[in-house]
Amino acid sequence: MKALVLSGGSGTRLRPITHTSAKQLVPVGNKPILFYGLEAIADAGITEVGIVVGDTAAEVQHAVGDGSKFGLRVTYIRQEAPLGLAHGVLIARDFLEDDDFLLFLGDNFIVGGVAGIVAGFRSDPCDARLLLTKVPDPTRFGVAELGPDGRIVRLEEKPRRPKSDLALVGAYLFGPAIHRAVRAISPSARGELEITDAIQWLLDEGLDVRSTTITGYWKDTGDVDDMLEANRTVLEDLEHGVHGEVDADTEILGRVRIAPGAIVKGSRIVGPAIIGPDARIVGSYVGPFTSIAEGVHVEDSEIEYSIVLADSSIRGVRRIEASLIGRTVEVTPAPRTRAAHRFVLGDYSKVRIS
Incomplete structure (x- = not known):
C-alpha cells in the first residue's frame, strides 16, 4: 500500500x-x-x-x-x-x-x-x-x-x-x-x-x-x-521537561517544555506550554496552551492560548489571547494618545463612561 x-x-x-x-x-x-x-x-x-x-x-x-x-x-x-x-x-x-x-x-x-x-x-x-x-x-x-x-x-x-x-x-x-x-x-x-x-x-x-x-x-x-x-x-499530551536556562525568579506550573538554548527570566509559565530553542522570555506571563517557537522574544508581556512562530518579538503588550502570530513579527504597544469624548445628548439622557 x-x-x-x-x-x-x-x-x-x-x-x-x-x-x-x-x-x-x-x-x-x-x-x-x-x-x-x-x-x-x-x-x-x-x-x-x-x-x-x-x-x-x-x-x-x-x-x-x-x-x-x-x-x-x-x-x-x-x-x-x-x-x-x-x-x-x-x-x-x-x-x-x-x-x-x-x-x-x-x-x-x-x-x-x-x-x-x-x-x-x-x-x-x-x-x-x-x-x-x-x-x-x-x-x-x-x-x-x-x-x-x-x-x-x-x-x-x-x-x-x-x-x-x-x-x-x-x-x-x-x-x-x-x-x-x-x-x-x-x-x-x-x-x-x-x-x-x-x-x-x-x-x-x-x-x-x-x-x-x-x-x-x-x-x-x-x-x-x-x-x-x-x-x-497536542499540548494536552505534552511531557514536562525543562532543558533551557530558567532563573530563580521564574515560576513554572504544570506541564511545560523548555527547549535547550531557551532563556526564561523573572517570568511565570503555566502549562501546558512549550518554549522553543533559543527563545527568550523575560518578565512575562505565558499561559496554558501556548506554543512559542524558536528564536521568539517575549518581554514584559502576557500571552495565552496562542501560537507564535519563529523569530518574532512581543514587547510591552499586556495581554494577548487566541492569536496566531507569524514569523519575524514585531508586536509592541501603540503610542498613547489623548482621549476625549464628544457628545450630542438629548434631554433626560443617562451616560456612563468607564
Whole structure:
C-alpha cells in the first residue's frame, strides 16, 4: 500500500500567514501540522509516499526532504493549480499505479493516527473506505448520507442543506477503481474535481464503498480557530521537561517544555506550554496552551492560548489571547494618545463612561 498526501492548497482561510508560508507547515506544538500526518503514515507501516505540491513546493520539499527522517520514501508530484482533491489523485496515477492507497490531506490532524484503519483495509479490502465524524457545522465539509442499513448512499460537498451531520475526515482508503472515477467526473461549480463526486461515481457504479464513523479527535486546520484547537490538543499530551536556562525568579506550573538554548527570566509559565530553542522570555506571563517557537522574544508581556512562530518579538503588550502570530513579527504597544469624548445628548439622557 502507498500513501498520497495532498499539500498543494493555497490556505486562503489562514491568510495572511499563508501569503508567505505553506499552510501545511504552520506548526502546532512547535511541529508542522504536515509532520503529524507523515508520522501517522509511517506508524501505519506505509513507506512509499507521494506528496502533491503546488506554489509552496520548494518550502515543503525543504522541510520534508526525501522522507528518510520519517522512515519514508517520498516522491513529489507537482500540481500546477489547486484543482481539487480528485485532481490530486488524477495527476498521481503514475506514482500510485494499481496499488491500494491512503489519501491523506496534509493539513488534517487525527489523534491516534490511521494505523488501525489501514490494517483493517489491508485485511478486508474494498473499493473505498471513508472515515466519518459528527460535526456541528456540516456545511463546511463533504457530507455523507447513510441508508437504513448504515451504508453510504450519497455524498455532497459543502451542502447548503446537509442531509446529515456526518463529515468526511481527511483520510480515505482506495483501491484502483478510484482512477476510473476521477477520470469520469467533471469539475464542480467551484471549478474543482471533487473527491466526493468521484466516490459518488463508485457508489452509482455499484462498487463496494464502506465507512467507519470515528469518535476520536479530528481537525481540519483550515483556519485560525482550528489551528489553535489542534495546538491545544497536542499540548494536552505534552511531557514536562525543562532543558533551557530558567532563573530563580521564574515560576513554572504544570506541564511545560523548555527547549535547550531557551532563556526564561523573572517570568511565570503555566502549562501546558512549550518554549522553543533559543527563545527568550523575560518578565512575562505565558499561559496554558501556548506554543512559542524558536528564536521568539517575549518581554514584559502576557500571552495565552496562542501560537507564535519563529523569530518574532512581543514587547510591552499586556495581554494577548487566541492569536496566531507569524514569523519575524514585531508586536509592541501603540503610542498613547489623548482621549476625549464628544457628545450630542438629548434631554433626560443617562451616560456612563468607564
